[in-house]
Amino acid sequence: MIRKQAFINCHFLIPVKAALRVFGLALLLTMGGCAIQSHGFLQPAGTIAVADRRLLIEVVLLMLIVVVPVLILTPLLVWRYRSKNTLSSYHPEWEFSLWLELLVWGVPVLIVAILGYMVWVKTIALDPYRPLKSVEKPMEIQVVGLDWKWLFIYPELNMATVNKLVFPADRPVHLTLTSDTVMLTLLIPRMAGQIDVMPGMKTQLNFQANHTGRYLGENTQYNGTGFAQQKFTVLALSPNEFSAWVGQVRRQASLLNQAAYAKIAVHDIAQHPIYFSSINGFLFESIIARYHGRPEIKAGTEKTRTTATGTNHDL
């Protein structure tokens, strides 16, 4: 089950790499047997998810240094010093030992020092904003979170989709995201971690599919009655399949303009993916800019109002 992995190496752990694999397998099995293989980042399909899974296993192993003794020693202590066992020693006023104290403080300090170092390195390496290393230019896709669907705009291809994110495998993808409703969170469990989307703000996410396939994407931030159904399909295609798919979308003559956008932006669930063969200058930025204008105020004011930016872009 362990595929070709783009390890982000942790040098101090190289000697235990083989052991890691065994432990990793064992961990996966204990955490949910075979069923777990079908979803989630424990069966990663993207470079980021692969690195995240590896990190998960490393951190668990390090933590077991503290956890396992508790799990083993607690029952042993309880049994050995049970009140019925009058053979064990009894020191009712013993309450301190310098050596034990050093051990009790020292081991966690050491482990946290190691973990802290790992966190620092890995957080920066796996920052969702950090472009992935690749010879190819990342594919730019803009994402708009709506109630209760996702709009994906492909500016380079001048097209858009709803609830279907399609890109070529083995090429980095760079998402720029915003929301035209409340705060949402985008997650493609087998591909990359979550990123929040908020109205009037932009966030970013970089990832890359390791191989072709069909994956699940979802919203994980509760946003009302349609929340549970705000899922979308992720398709990672081979370059040929991808251009075929683009051609297929192009053949449907549907235009994403203000009117079409208003239609998909209503609070509802999209039963099926929607395709727009042309966006004709429809601006992702205009959705963001809408939140930076000035609100309507009922109280009278003679001051001149600056025009709200972004609401009257010609679409």
Place this chain on the structure above:
Amino acid sequence: MISNSYWNPWFGKLTLNAIPTDSLVAMGAASIAVLGAVGTIVLITVFGKWRYLWSEWATSVDHKRIGIMYVVLSLVMLSRAVIEAIVIRLQQAVSVNHSGFLAPEHFGQLFTTHGTIMIFFMIMPFLTGLINYVVPLQIGARDVAFPVLNSISLFLTAAGAFLIMASLVLAPFSTGGWTGYPPFTGIEFNPGVGVNYWIWSVSLASIGSTLTGINLIVTIYKKRAPGMRLMFMPLFTWTSLCVAIMMIFAMPPLTVATALLALDRYLGMHFFTSGAGGNMMNYINLFWEFGHPEVYIIVLPAFGVFSEVFATFSAKALYGYTSLIVATMAIAVLSFTVWVHHFFTMGQSANINAAFGIATMLIGIPTGVKIYDWMLTMYRGRVRFTSPLLWAIAFLVTFVIGGLTGILLSVPPIDFMVHNTTFLIAHFHNVIIPGSLFGMIAGYQYWFPKAFGYRLDERWGRIAFVCWTAGFYLAFMPLYVLGLKGMPRRSVETFQSSFEPWLLVAAVGSLLIAGGLISLGIQLYVSIRQRDRARVAAGDPWDGRNLEWSTSAPPPEYNFAVLPHIEGRYPFYQMKKLGHAYPQQKTYQPIKMPKNSGLGPTIGVASAALCFGLVWYIWWLAIVGTAVIIAAIIVRSFNRNTMRVISVEDIEHTEARWHAILAAAVPVSRDQENVPANVGLAEFMS
């Protein structure tokens, strides 16, 4: 449910439509709430107990009574929130590729009330109740520093709980989750009254807790018995002190967050709106500046309980007293430096995430130290498997699993994967249930004999323990798996068939937990029935080590006829060791105690009216409520007759009766702890 434009000067937006007749489940819940309330009122009337309840309980400012009332409130709310948890689990178990039996809107209300109740109206009152009862006894004080303020805190919390209960009948409640993130909870996306209910009930609880914090700080700093230095204080008092300090700093952010959200909703301001300069991230920061310390506010008192329980039932001094205090203080301070880890996914820079991730891990150090200190307390002790100790052991073993997953979540790249999934749900239940609720139950079973004068039934205690722990593992371990598979939290339905078995197991687990709760109820019932065979009036059923065990059970209202003089740690253990545990006093001084006061209940009722008025836009009610609060405080300030004196004769009489019980009591060994022979006098063990 309610049309937005409708408004009536007498009833605001409240109409008969508020009664949730459209849903069978909601209607059932409303009926239970109404029947429960009516039934209680009828029973009190039939037994003619109104006067007794008013003069002995509602107006009482005795810290012991207030503590008990807090715990009763907490147990009532616990019952409701556990039922909600079961409904949530059942819905998820039957809603794989199927819509289940709950409407999404109703499901949203359920997870919101479940979380809000568990945090603000279950665990907070529970720990406040235990602290209230125990701390003054542990430090050798006769009451808290501000007894009337204590009563006000209680009734503010009760008013908040009332609002949540009222929302069952006059629905709906918020669907925004216990964290209430805007802009979803803003007026634009949630124009109904649900969020108003959430805002005002939480605000009341938050103000009540702030006042409790002030009270406790002054009590612990200023009211310790002569000679009791800070480093002589029992661990439970130490954790209470830390908690009180944290309340002072952590509650204002919550008050500010909910108040600003209310201003957005009621006055159209732009703190957290999208657009017009509003910034929802401010809310999220404010909320978690409260929310993270809150985690430790609810966990630390339980750590205090475990410290008492491990030492007592190992018949041994606590290992690493100083270490445990340093660790507690470190946790309290660090808890204010990690709030960003609740939103690693919000798009801030990697450096910020890394810094907060490391800060979060730092908390693992003192927590780990505590775990090992408790284990070392059992080392070379004589461990007795009584119910409180069982909870403590279950805590040790279970909590480290929660700690492990907590460290996982503190690593931003891993958090990106499992944040907002059921992994997170599993983690925080894994921390809070063993780390806080088990502690509270252990504390309840440990101090119950002190508070009521008889022991709880041990057999039902064990059954409850087995149900709770087994139920916990069944209910939450599957959620870890589901979270790793990417199941979002708060899903009313799911679409992966492979989720089904895990969800079914979790549902069974939740039913087992309900069995645990019922067992606790049966335990209480059985214990009351058999109380005459379990009396421990002499006051020391567990061979305790701290001052609270040196009084009769239940203690007299003045706690200590003569304030004890403290010369070291574990004062009662030292007294027993030296053989003068129960000194006979020749003379007593009259004791001044505060008189009962109706101020607390008055402010409670008035603030409930004020907030209910605000929820439903019934302005006259809100104005009347405010006016009553202000008037009540001013009127009270003119009352000079607030103290009464307990005469020397009364004290002599009470003390003589207790000493007679002591004289007649036969000391029992620890083997006889749970048999009728244990009347609360312990054989000294060496």
Place this chain on the structure above:
Amino acid sequence: MTNSTTPLPRLYPGMNLGETDPDTHEAAEELVFGFWVFLMSDAVLFALLFAVYETMVNSTAGGPGAAQLFHLKPTLIETLVLLASSFTFGMASLIMKFKQHVVLLQIALIGTLILGVSFLGFEISDFAKLTRQGAVPQLSGFLSSFYVLVSTHFLHVLSGCIWILVMLIQLSVFGLDETVKTRLLRLGIFWHFLDIVWIFIFTFVYLLGLL
């Protein structure tokens, strides 16, 4: 208190009555300490409102900002009025401690009350002026945070004024007894605290805004 040993000279920030009235000094110990703890939590509340204001100071959403709306002269007058009221309260505290003269004390408190109420009046007229300009709290995040920060202080001063009023009556009814004294001690701390908060508002909201 039952112990007959001589009480230690306890000192806490603010007025101490130890030299002139040891009994009240002893009784004030817990009360004043508790009040300081309360003020600490109140200070946290203000600190958060300041933080919110600072994050929103540029969120004008195209509306007017601090430089267009604020004027130095009226706020300077407000500041001086409030400072003067702190001075008169200081006088009241000294009278309470050394003169123990009810009428003089009431005069000093009435002076404080008049200054406090005029401060409130100035603020109301400020708010009214802003509203007439159309700068209402609903206009932008900046204005929401400004109004809430300043009016939270306003509400504190208002409750301080009501408290002074109540104490004036209590002085007439009960004279200068222990309870009245400990309440005046706490009222004094409260009043000076509000003054300090206002200095912060004056500096960070008005002066920095006009810079």
